[in-house]
Amino acid sequence: MMGSLRRTTDSGIRRIGRAGRAAALACALWLGATPALLPGANPALGADSFLKGFDDLPLPAGFSALDDPPPTVFDSAYGRLAEAYARGPGPAAKARAFYADTLPQLGWTALPGDPLGFQRGNERLRLDFTSQGGSLLIHFSLKPN
Template identity: 45%
Template structure:
């Protein structure tokens, strides 16, 4: 067998790597494994920015919460809790995650990202 054919066979036989997917309106917010974005909502912009998104996937809310608690600090977010939501803060950005059980084995994740406007100099 030629080297080229051997290398081609090796590449084809290698297991597929799971590719990280992200929310369309929040390109640096990863989706948990097995989740798909649904109901992509409009982005509101003015003197700040407000983005809403939803995803649905398998599992329970605890696994989704654990995913974000482990992942988001690596992306510069710090965690907090507020009114039943999981909340993360990063600079002028505030991220709210709401989890709702759908049936016995699915979870709906609602996301709200609010970005405060940059401070304006009063000259």
């Protein structure tokens, strides 16, 4: 009984969190927020889509999530484990700059001493960039602290 109550509560918190983010974005737009302050609003670094398996992780313009290997998401008693890949154009420096600018707006904090690591709540996100034949492969991994 307690386990199902906990899952319902956790699920409700996630829905409130997403709804809260949507409401905040709507309020910011209604109040006339500067487009540069909104995630993905910068045309040079704008987000085309979001990564599957992650609540609100945007992809840089021109990037798309890969289905091979498929995204992996696992909820454990200690938190979420997730892994996914995306491919797109351009140098790694441009994608790094996109995430350095965008992730803090979504509540992520850069980890000291790890320019590719971020933390939000009890989760850690790691980004790894690999150049492959003129395109860039980004590996996303999420794990509990």
